[in-house]
Amino acid sequence: MTRAALRYLPLLILAVAWEAAARLNIVSALALPPLSHVAAAWVDLVRDGDLIDNGLTSLYRLIAGFLLAVGVGGALGLAMASWRWLDAALRPLVELFYPLPKSALIPVTVLWLGFGDGSKILLIFLGCMIPVTIGAYNGARGSDHVLVWSARSMGAGRVRLLWDVVMPSALPELLNGVRTALALSFILLVSSELISSQRGFGYLIGYLGDNGSYAGMFAVVLTVAFLGFAADRLYQILMRWFLRWCE
Amino acid sequence: MVRVADHSAPAAGADGIARTPTGRLAIAARIATRSAAVVLLLVAWEIFARSGKVTPFMLPPFSAVVVRIYTDAITGVLWINLGLTLYRALAGFLIAAVAGIALGAAMSRLRPVRWFFDPIVSVGFPMPKIAFLPIVMLWLGVYDVSKIAMVVFDAIFPVVTATIAGLQAVDKELLWSARNMGAGERELMWQIALPAALPQILTGLQVALPIALIVAVIAEMAMGGYGLGGAMMGASRFADSRGVFAGIVEIAIVGYALIKGLAFIRARLLAWHQEAEERS
Amino acid sequence: MDDQAQIVIDGVTHTYRPAHGRAVLALSDVSLEVRAREFLALLGPSGCGKSTLLYLVGGFLPTEVGRILVEGRPVSAPGPDRGIVFQHFALFPWKTVRANVLYGLERQPLSRPEREQRAQAFIDLVGLGGFEESYPSQLSGGMRQRTALARTLAFDPSILLMDEPFGALDAQTRALMQTELLGIWRRTPKTVIFVTHDVQEAVYLADRVAVMSTRPGRIKTIVDTRFGDRNPSILRSKQFVEKVDEIWDLVRVEAIKAQEDTAP
Numbered sequence: 001m002t003r004a005a006l007r008y009l010p011l012l013i014l015a016v017a018w019e020a021a022a023r024l025n026i027v028s029a030l031a032l033p034p035l036s037h038v039a040a041a042w043v044d045l046v047r048d049g050d051l052i053d054n055g056l057t058s059l060y061r062l063i064a065g066f067l068l069a070v071g072v073g074g075a076l077g078l079a080m081a082s083w084r085w086l087d088a089a090l091r092p093l094v095e096l097f098y099p100l101p102k103s104a105l106i107p108v109t110v111l112w113l114g115f116g117d118g119s120k121i122l123l124i125f126l127g128c129m130i131p132v133t134i135g136a137y138n139g140a141r142g143s144d145h146v147l148v149w150s151a152r153s154m155g156a157g158r159v160r161l162l163w164d165v166v167m168p169s170a171l172p173e174l175l176n177g178v179r180t181a182l183a184l185s186f187i188l189l190v191s192s193e194l195i196s197s198q199r200g201f202g203y204l205i206g207y208l209g210d211n212g213s214y215a216g217m218f219a220v221v222l223t224v225a226f227l228g229f230a231a232d233r234l235y236q237i238l239m240r241w242f243l244r245w246c247e
Numbered sequence: 248m249v250r251v252a253d254h255s256a257p258a259a260g261a262d263g264i265a266r267t268p269t270g271r272l273a274i275a276a277r278i279a280t281r282s283a284a285v286v287l288l289l290v291a292w293e294i295f296a297r298s299g300k301v302t303p304f305m306l307p308p309f310s311a312v313v314v315r316i317y318t319d320a321i322t323g324v325l326w327i328n329l330g331l332t333l334y335r336a337l338a339g340f341l342i343a344a345v346a347g348i349a350l351g352a353a354m355s356r357l358r359p360v361r362w363f364f365d366p367i368v369s370v371g372f373p374m375p376k377i378a379f380l381p382i383v384m385l386w387l388g389v390y391d392v393s394k395i396a397m398v399v400f401d402a403i404f405p406v407v408t409a410t411i412a413g414l415q416a417v418d419k420e421l422l423w424s425a426r427n428m429g430a431g432e433r434e435l436m437w438q439i440a441l442p443a444a445l446p447q448i449l450t451g452l453q454v455a456l457p458i459a460l461i462v463a464v465i466a467e468m469a470m471g472g473y474g475l476g477g478a479m480m481g482a483s484r485f486a487d488s489r490g491v492f493a494g495i496v497e498i499a500i501v502g503y504a505l506i507k508g509l510a511f512i513r514a515r516l517l518a519w520h521q522e523a524e525e526r527s
Numbered sequence: 528m529d530d531q532a533q534i535v536i537d538g539v540t541h542t543y544r545p546a547h548g549r550a551v552l553a554l555s556d557v558s559l560e561v562r563a564r565e566f567l568a569l570l571g572p573s574g575c576g577k578s579t580l581l582y583l584v585g586g587f588l589p590t591e592v593g594r595i596l597v598e599g600r601p602v603s604a605p606g607p608d609r610g611i612v613f614q615h616f617a618l619f620p621w622k623t624v625r626a627n628v629l630y631g632l633e634r635q636p637l638s639r640p641e642r643e644q645r646a647q648a649f650i651d652l653v654g655l656g657g658f659e660e661s662y663p664s665q666l667s668g669g670m671r672q673r674t675a676l677a678r679t680l681a682f683d684p685s686i687l688l689m690d691e692p693f694g695a696l697d698a699q700t701r702a703l704m705q706t707e708l709l710g711i712w713r714r715t716p717k718t719v720i721f722v723t724h725d726v727q728e729a730v731y732l733a734d735r736v737a738v739m740s741t742r743p744g745r746i747k748t749i750v751d752t753r754f755g756d757r758n759p760s761i762l763r764s765k766q767f768v769e770k771v772d773e774i775w776d777l778v779r780v781e782a783i784k785a786q787e788d789t790a791p
Contacts, residue, residue, distance in 0.1 A: 007365070007366055008366050010362065010363045010364070010365075010366050010367060011366050011367065011370065013363075014367070031385060031386055088280075092280060092281045092283075092284030092285070093284060093288065095281065096281075096284065096285060096288070099457065099499070099502045099503045099506045100495075100498070100499045100502055100503075101457060101460045101461045101464055101498055101499075101501075101502045102461060103461045103462075103464045103465045103468070103476070104464060104476075104479070104494060104495050104498040104499065105495070106465075106468060106480075107468070107479045107480055107482065107483035107491045107494065108491055108492070108495060110483055111304075111305070111483055111486075111488055111491055112305060144617070146613050146615065146617040147617050147619065149582075149585070149587045149605065149611065149613075149617070150611065150613070150617040150619075151630075152587070152604070152605040153585060153586075153587075153605040153606065153607065153609065153610065153611050154607055154630060154631040154634065154682060155606065155607050155631075155634040156634070164619075164630075165619070168619070168621040171621070183373060183375075186375035187375050187377050187461070187465075189375075190375050190377050190378045191377045191380075191465040191468075191469070194377075194378075194380060194381070194469050195465070195468050195469050195480065196483075201378070202378070205378065205381050206381060209381040209384075209385065214385065217381060217382070218382065220378075221378045221379055221381070221382060224375060224378040225374040225375060225376070225378055225379070226374075228373060228374050228375040228378075229370055229373050229374050231373075232373030233373070244662070245620050245621040245622070245662040245663075245664065246620065246664065
């Protein structure tokens with residue numbers, strides 16, 4: 001307990017410094033509303049339902065795009081590793097799209113699907129798919145041929161081989177790719193909502209900022225930051241459980 | 248005591264698919280198949296756009312996009328936008344690189360520094376920092392300073408964590424033998440520890456560079472004005488789909504060139520490393 | 528002992544074609560017969576193709592020239608009649624010791640309790656009772672190889688193919704495992720092909736030692752190495768030491784040749 005407290009003490013120090021700086025007018029309260037005001041604004045936003053409404057919209061977009069990316073991307077990576085012709089056909093395309101800065105897709109998805117949910121989901125799906133595909137592909141390609149042989153000598157057929165050997169072998173790299181995708185999905189969600197949306201966390205941040213209610217803006221920003229952090233931590237716990245057999 | 252937290256990053260797979268065959272012939276074959284794939288994709292784009300299945304608004308033909316890029320190049324708009332985006336991304340990246348390596352080194356050498364920054368880094372890394380963009384705009388305005396600050400804020404985390412991880416992994420025997428030969432603390436850091444950690448530090452930089460570009464483009468999109476991101480957003484507002492697709496092609500080329508450039512620098516710097524031999 | 532040959536290798540030639548680089552003639556006109564319940568060691572310097580020969584018998588690589596018969600039928604694919612043990616264990620790292628051993632039993636016509644029972648019996652046989660729920664990463668090298676051995680013995684192949692199974696172990700563990708393998712082999716007699724480059728190990732374990740020549744691999748000679756009673760004390764007997772010397776002379780020539788081949 002004390003160890004954890006000592007470890008996270010610096011964050012507390014930062015929070016106190018923030019409050020003090022704003023209260024003592026070292027920094028203009030306009031630019032930096034005191035933390036206590038931010039907390040109050042957060043409670044108000046929850047009570048009004050603004051934060052919940054926009055939050056649910058954002059979460060729906062995030063989860064839909066992310067799951068699509070993981071499902072399609074993972075399957076594509078495994079398929080590319082299993083069939084040579086598919087590998088030959090798709091690998092150059094994957095390599096081509098991999099270095100594309102994903103944010104460039106924001107205006108295109110708007111062009112195609114407008115300002116609503118569809119464009120956000122498509123954006124997250126397109127942006128997050130490639131890291132998952134690459135993770136699944138590299139993981140599956142790296143599976144030890146000796147393990148494959150062992151399973152075959154014990155009578156495993158092609159489908160069993162994919163399920164029993166190739167999938168688990170691919171898991172560590174696949175899960176790492178998914179983690180990258182998770183981080184990316186938050187970035188793409190928030191930035192696309194900041195830039196072009198009428199709902200969602202990003203929209204709410206921009207709206208509150210434009211109206212000068214900076215305490216509320218800070219509250220939503222911190223909420224999103226916390227959600228992104230919490231999602232990553234939760235994912236890591238899950239990942240550790242999945243990979244408990246690793247050295 | 249204070250333990251260095253799990254900094255493991257949601258890292259973009261910096262190597263991965265890129266690590267395969269060897270030999271000049273294989274490399275030439277790869278370049279050939281890759282450019283063939285690019286050409287095929289562009290031809291497919293052109294045919295599909297002209298087939299009438301989609302409106303030119305949804306997908307303008309590639310040739311029209313090329314014409315657009317060419318026009319922008321002649322009028323000079325392209326070079327202004329390109330230069331500004333590159334300047335913002337690279338300035339932010341360089342500041343993040345220097346500050347990140349310095350902070351990482353300080354954190355791995357000095358207990359109090361580590362104690363203070365460790366929770367900040369481990370909480371800050373996985374956060375979607377782009378959400379802070381309006382706050383940064385509020386503080387620093389909508390010009391270059393705020394965009395560069397945003398890039399630094401996002402790109403510094405992978406550099407810090409990679410530096411710490413790299414320094415931690417330096418072979419104890421290497422440090423002991425250097426100390427045995429009379430090296431001082433300063434020499435130890437500059438001549439032994441940092442060079443030995445260089446492969447990992449460079450990997451951190453290779454993660455940070457695409458982030459820098461992504462964030463620069465987003466900041467430009469959000470704030471408007473010149474720059475590739477701003478131009479794309481402007482085009483999108485006026486339903487100028489050629490402008491949007493021109494932006495994608497330009498940004499894709501910039502992204503590709505930057506990643507390749509850094510990979511080239513890595514190969515140069517790590518000529519002594521075994522990964523260089525594996526490649527040749 | 529049954530004098531009928533259980534494994535017949537007849538005029539096998541194998542060319543190894545790497546994805547990048549030149550093709551290598553790994554085996555050239557190899558013929559060999561192995562009797563049922565015989566313990567045969569394939570001995571030779573590294574790179575002589577002895578593992579390749581083992582993989583061909585296992586059905587992991589296709590036989591292109593010549594033929595390989597097991598129980599009179601040509602080998603076409605891997606199957607549970609030929610269990611294999613690899614140098615680096617090839618355990619599924621995501622499965623526990625018990626799940627690893629059970630994996631080979633899943634496709635056997637056994638009820639679930641029978642499978643569990645059989646798995647436990649073989650885990651106990653190799654002395655791993657108490658480690659059933661451990662993952663391979665939590666075990667020492669010797670224990671991993673015991674697990675691999677238990678996994679292969681459990682589905683009861685009539686032939687055991689062993690690819691330098693003790694090559695990754697330290698000297699003490701290795702000696703221990705050799706004695707243990709002999710004990711297990713005595714209790715559950717199987718035909719064993721044991722690939723090794725350790726002369727002493729080959730002489731100690733095998734009934735016959737097939738000495739292979741280097742690149743392209745050929746069977747140089749087959750030496751009878753059956754002694755009265757195999758126990759560790761035999762290692763110091765004059766007869767044993769002389770046999771090791773005799774075979775070592777044969778191998779040394781090949782090892783030197785192999786080194787000259789690989790030198791740039």
